[in-house]
Amino acid sequence: MPTVPSDDEFRTYNQGVISEFRANHGTVSRPPFPILLLTTTGARTGRQTTVPLGFGIDDRGRVFVVASKAGAPKHPSWFHNLRANPAVTVELGDGSYGARVIVTTGKERERLYRQVSDGTSAYEQNTKRVFPVVVLEGVPAPT
Numbered sequence: 001m002p003t004v005p006s007d008d009e010f011r012t013y014n015q016g017v018i019s020e021f022r023a024n025h026g027t028v029s030r031p032p033f034p035i036l037l038l039t040t041t042g043a044r045t046g047r048q049t050t051v052p053l054g055f056g057i058d059d060r061g062r063v064f065v066v067a068s069k070a071g072a073p074k075h076p077s078w079f080h081n082l083r084a085n086p087a088v089t090v091e092l093g094d095g096s097y098g099a100r101v102i103v104t105t106g107k108e109r110e111r112l113y114r115q116v117s118d119g120t121s122a123y124e125q126n127t128k129r130v131f132p133v134v135v136l137e138g139v140p141a142p143t
Contacts, residue, residue, distance in 0.1 A: 026093035058112055063090070068123045082134065
């Protein structure tokens, strides 16, 4: 079973991706798929925290993300933050957007999750946790 990176490894990796994203107008060399930057407000600290995330676009043009954290046993901090404060900022390409989050459930969650995973990823093999799927309302889908 693949290992889950430590919080320090996540922070170091994320900082490099965030710097590259901002320096190159939303383009990065790693990871090898399109990403956005999600900024949440800390549930306890009130501090702004930014993380890079892969995203999907549903059939209605809504941008969404999955709280996988590489299959870690607990949800990522950003997910806990947005549950406490659903107003977030999303950087996508050259744009920055205020957004509200919608944590999907039931059939909607399953439908969106199937768009980005066939259920066999290493992340899913790392944990029994169900990965939350979050719609970023107010973020236009890239063209």
